Amino acid sequence: MTWTCDQIEAQLSDYLEGLLQAPERATFEAHVESCAECAPLLASVRSVMSELQSMGEVEAPPRLVYSILDKTLGPRETVTGWQAFRKFLAGLGTAKFAYGTASVFATLFLVLTASGISLRKAKLADLQPVNVYRNADRRLHIAKANAVKYVSDLRVVYEIQSRLRQDQNDLQVAPEENAPKPTPEKQPGQNDDHTRVQPKQQNRANGLARQVELLAAEGPIVLERSFR
Amino acid sequence: MRRHSRRIFNVCYRFVGNRTEAEDISQEVFLRVYRTLGSYRSAHGGFATWMTSVTRNLLIDHYRRTKRDRQTDSLDDAMPVVENKESAGRRPDQQALLNELSGQVQAALTRLSPELREAVILRDLQQLEYAEIQQVLEVPEGTVKSRINRGRIELAKILQQMGVRPS
Numbered sequence: 219m220t221w222t223c224d225q226i227e228a229q230l231s232d233y234l235e236g237l238l239q240a241p242e243r244a245t246f247e248a249h250v251e252s253c254a255e256c257a258p259l260l261a262s263v264r265s266v267m268s269e270l271q272s273m274g275e276v277e278a279p280p281r282l283v284y285s286i287l288d289k290t291l292g293p294r295e296t297v298t299g300w301q302a303f304r305k306f307l308a309g310l311g312t313a314k315f316a317y318g319t320a321s322v323f324a325t326l327f328l329v330l331t332a333s334g335i336s337l338r339k340a341k342l343a344d345l346q347p348v349n350v351y352r353n354a355d356r357r358l359h360i361a362k363a364n365a366v367k368y369v370s371d372l373r374v375v376y377e378i379q380s381r382l383r384q385d386q387n388d389l390q391v392a393p394e395e396n397a398p399k400p401t402p403e404k405q406p407g408q409n410d411d412h413t414r415v416q417p418k419q420q421n422r423a424n425g426l427a428r429q430v431e432l433l434a435a436e437g438p439i440v441l442e443r444s445f446r
Numbered sequence: 447m448r449r450h451s452r453r454i455f456n457v458c459y460r461f462v463g464n465r466t467e468a469e470d471i472s473q474e475v476f477l478r479v480y481r482t483l484g485s486y487r488s489a490h491g492g493f494a495t496w497m498t499s500v501t502r503n504l505l506i507d508h509y510r511r512t513k514r515d516r517q518t519d520s521l522d523d524a525m526p527v528v529e530n531k532e533s534a535g536r537r538p539d540q541q542a543l544l545n546e547l548s549g550q551v552q553a554a555l556t557r558l559s560p561e562l563r564e565a566v567i568l569r570d571l572q573q574l575e576y577a578e579i580q581q582v583l584e585v586p587e588g589t590v591k592s593r594i595n596r597g598r599i600e601l602a603k604i605l606q607q608m609g610v611r612p613s
Contacts, residue, residue: 231595262602270570273548278455289473290480
């Protein structure tokens with residue numbers, strides 16, 4: 219099978235893109251090898267394809283995107299002079315601005331307090347980084363010491379309270395277990411040996427007095443330990 | 447947005463061969479897409495293909511509007527005239543561009559008929575598949591292949607007439 223030059227020209231791109239079957243490819247190549255017109259045409263079309271595919275993209279103008287946005291969404295509003303000033307003033311009255319201002323002042327207050335800068339006796343030297351660091355460090359240590367002292371005081375108070383509560387519980391349980399069974403013949407204040415029995419109130423008072431003495435003796439030790 | 451605008455600008459620039467006109471047409475493309483977004487159906491192909499179709503329609507409209515100023519339709523009779531005219535009126539920057547091979551290929555491209563030019567641009571510059579080109583141009587695949595083939599052959603002939611021998 220042989221092809222004419224017109225057929226070769228029609229199949230040129232298919233051949234160059236590798237879309238021809240093996241027999242067609244062989245026929246195509248056989249013709250091109252023997253044809254003085256088709257061989258240079260094939261070479262030039264191959265070169266053109268190669269050149270087209272190696273052509274890089276052209277850089278779009280930077281303003282193109284903004285022009286497109288202006289055309290599709292409309293031009294951006296640009297206000298000048300009094301209109302801009304009035305717009306600025308209107309912005310000051312918004313809740314967003316109020317929240318922003320309040321948070322800025324709160325942050326400033328916290329920073330100044332933490333760094334130990336007094337607004338009443340403000341000095342330029344206070345703003346030096348070394349002084350700011352020293353003041354902040356001092357404030358931190360004082361706050362830590364106060365916190366430790368507070369916790370220690372609470373511990374002492376709770377210890378006293380718990381001991382008193384424990385003592386009261388002991389006193390309430392003890393009379394029920396150890397109290398002598400009352401007999402109708404016996405007179406109050408007398409036992410079997412006819413000796414005088416001390417009143418219950420007196421026993422409770424004695425117990426409390428002992429506990430207070432103990433706490434008084436231990437108190438300084440507890441306080442001293444907690445402060446350490 | 448930036449990616450699409452760059453691609454559309456490239457298609458337009460390769461077709462019209464002029465940055466200012468390409469920029470104007472690119473803006474028109476996005477405006478048309480923005481207004482007719484509701485008519486887009488995914489069944490018609492991908493969004494990029496649809497955008498390319500819109501671009502192609504606007505390029506053809508632009509070509510028809512400016513047809514009087516151009517003589518690129520018939521390669522055989524118009525080619526020498528067009529070349530002489532453009533050589534006489536070339537600006538220095540255009541001349542510098544033409545000194546490079548890609549500039550010369552671009553110049554040759556704008557002398558192709560619009561049907562062949564768009565087919566070659568979509569296939570060899572935008573690297574679209576035949577099926578995608580078929581959707582954009584709304585012609586059968588055989589016609590697409592034929593246009594691409596003829597476009598390449600005519601481009602090679604134009605370059606030969608311009609004295610350019612691509613490597």
